[in-house]
Amino acid sequence: xxxxxxxxxxxxxLITGATGFMGKVLMEKLLRSSPDVEAVYILVRPKAGQxxxxxxxxxxxxKVGCCILQRNLN
Numbered sequence: 280x281x282x283x284x285x286x287x288x289x290x291x292x293l294i295t296g297a298t299g300f301m302g303k304v305l306m307e308k309l310l311r312s313s314p315d316v317e318a319v320y321i322l323v324r325p326k327a328g329q330x331x332x333x334x335x336x337x338x339x340x341x342k343v344g345c346c347i348l349q350r351n352l353n
Contacts, residue, residue: 287313297321298334303343310347 292309296302298321306319323331338344 281312284313284315288315289317291318291320292316293320293322295322298323298338303338303341303347307343307347 325331
């Protein structure tokens, strides 16, 4: 087990900015490297005329978002 996986094993994580590029990459890396993370919460705020729901929907439709969902919902 890597040191990253060991550190996050059983922990709960909050990611701010999860709909941005770095947030998506961070979330994908965290979930790929630490499969035993307890939970990941994301903070999403409305921005640039988009509601929170629209921003999350766009994140899920992105390539990184699809990878995150496919790996962690199966």
